[in-house]
Amino acid sequence: MGANKKRKRRRAxxxxxxxxxxxxxxxxxxxxxxxxxxxxxxxxxxxxxxxxRKDFDKAWRELGRQKAAARFRRAKRKVYEISRVEDIELILRATKLVG
Incomplete structure (x- = not known):
């Protein structure tokens, strides 16, 4: 190995x-x-x-995507759960918007 060659330090x-x-x-x-x-x-x-750090940034972005997808799935499920007419009527009665 030449004297001018630098060794790359491996990051933990x-x-x-x-x-x-x-x-x-x-x-x-x-x-x-x-x-x-x-x-x-x-x-x-x-x-x-x-x-x-590239590895930190990659892990950060990946976990962020996973959490955003999970939040989206939960929100979508909640909308689906109250999309039935009976559920909507129940909510409106509970909030006293319908008699």
């Missing part, structure tokens, strides 16, 4: 603190970054650096 894989940060970043409403960093036991600047 994501650990539990990274996944905790990702989980907190994808909650709705999202806590502020200071609170997330404190929960993970790191400085806020470290959390900013983590967000620049």
């Amino acid at each position: 894989t994501l650990d539990d603190r990274h996944y905790l940060a990702i989980e907190l970043l994808t909650t709705v409403p999202t806590p502020n970054l200071d609170d997330i960093a404190r929960a993970c036991g790191v400085d806020r600047r470290t959390l900013y650096r983590w967000r620049l």
